[in-house]
Amino acid sequence: MRLLTLLIAVSAAGQSLDAIVARETAAIAQKLIDTRRDIHMHPELSNQEARTGKLIAERLRVLGFDEVKSGVAGHGVVGTIKGGKPGPVVAWRTDIDALPIDESNFNVPYKSLNKGVKHACGHDGVITVALGLAEVLSKIKKDLPGTVKIIFQPAEEGVSDTEIFGARMMIEQGALKNPAPTAIFAFHASPLLDAGKIGYTVGPFLASVDSVDITIKGAKAHAARPQQGTDALVTAAQCVNMLQTIHSRRINTIDPSVLTIGTIHGGDRSNIVADKVKMEGTLRTFNEQTREAYRTFVKQTLQGCTSLMGATFETSWTGPSYPLTTNPETLTRATVPTLERIVGKANVQMVAPQMGAEDFSLFQKEIPGVMMWWGIRNEAKGIVSGLHTADFDIDEAALPVGVKTAAAILLDYLSRK
Numbered sequence: 001m002r003l004l005t006l007l008i009a010v011s012a013a014g015q016s017l018d019a020i021v022a023r024e025t026a027a028i029a030q031k032l033i034d035t036r037r038d039i040h041m042h043p044e045l046s047n048q049e050a051r052t053g054k055l056i057a058e059r060l061r062v063l064g065f066d067e068v069k070s071g072v073a074g075h076g077v078v079g080t081i082k083g084g085k086p087g088p089v090v091a092w093r094t095d096i097d098a099l100p101i102d103e104s105n106f107n108v109p110y111k112s113l114n115k116g117v118k119h120a121c122g123h124d125g126v127i128t129v130a131l132g133l134a135e136v137l138s139k140i141k142k143d144l145p146g147t148v149k150i151i152f153q154p155a156e157e158g159v160s161d162t163e164i165f166g167a168r169m170m171i172e173q174g175a176l177k178n179p180a181p182t183a184i185f186a187f188h189a190s191p192l193l194d195a196g197k198i199g200y201t202v203g204p205f206l207a208s209v210d211s212v213d214i215t216i217k218g219a220k221a222h223a224a225r226p227q228q229g230t231d232a233l234v235t236a237a238q239c240v241n242m243l244q245t246i247h248s249r250r251i252n253t254i255d256p257s258v259l260t261i262g263t264i265h266g267g268d269r270s271n272i273v274a275d276k277v278k279m280e281g282t283l284r285t286f287n288e289q290t291r292e293a294y295r296t297f298v299k300q301t302l303q304g305c306t307s308l309m310g311a312t313f314e315t316s317w318t319g320p321s322y323p324l325t326t327n328p329e330t331l332t333r334a335t336v337p338t339l340e341r342i343v344g345k346a347n348v349q350m351v352a353p354q355m356g357a358e359d360f361s362l363f364q365k366e367i368p369g370v371m372m373w374w375g376i377r378n379e380a381k382g383i384v385s386g387l388h389t390a391d392f393d394i395d396e397a398a399l400p401v402g403v404k405t406a407a408a409i410l411l412d413y414l415s416r417k
């Protein structure tokens, strides 16, 4: 049996870096809350994160980061801090955009000032953790055994008609170059885990996502004489139902996947047979073969359900599309002892994969990367709402936990290498 020894980084003065990080994090506890509330009150939609990007870049410059690149992939920011000791390069990633969700009925003192826009995915929290991480790292710069890049990525939630955005554009614009990190880590807020806890998976973490636009084409006729036309609406109704049989009849039943048709629009009036129906769907899978197979099965299904009614169809797979987020075994298992040391073994949970999707997966395609769930739930405070809901909130007690854990993950990675 091989014994694994975990080296806990120590400062020049002989103090454990864990202790220094804990002290520096405690010193900024109120600042973390203030920062999170400021960002929460000023949420910005994907590709519109100008204020957020400016705030981040200014903070990093004040903290003395060696390099601060702003305007990456729109409003993204990449900050680099070089430690006083030699070592590898590691990255931390956070997303910075908000959602088109109105929170005017959500009664908190830090309510969104941008009507109709809300940080409902906890990105206000993970930005704050990343800024706290930046601050703590700046305090231990001379003892830092390597270089840390903090990547603040815009447009994770997606925009409907742009193919290249978010993580893809950041990578294209060199976020993982000069210097090139050898690993990348990230948190996503989890309303299923109590504040103070961290969740992880080994292997699949979140699903792949693909978006499909479907147009069913028929022919207009008087509603009283449907036999003279081709009813795109009735055809579409059958297609929606038949598409649901892909999962139940054509995919291995132990292979999770879901195809949801989320919108359907068609027809002009009650007394005219509709000649055109447009539908939009999203596909989530947990393996690349299934993901590919769906494209064929969707086409075959539409061919069947349209031809039997004499209609035709078009599909286009545009919009958000990225692979599944999956945590590599070696790096994930090497990270777990760090989590256990910082938050306690009882607060580290191996969790099941979820059907949500994250373009962090694109960073994972480039270099080993681990995304973890950062617990933000607090039932006693009534903080229990799910991601992307109007009353989603985070327990701010999770902020310092996030900072300490993120710092330890990076310090341990740099020390291990």
Ligand SMILES: [Zn+2]
Residues within 6 Å of the ligand: 120, 121, 157, 387, 388
């Ligand atoms: Zn989200």
Ligand SMILES: [Zn+2]
Residues within 6 Å of the ligand: 095, 121, 122, 123, 156, 188
């Ligand atoms: Zn998110």
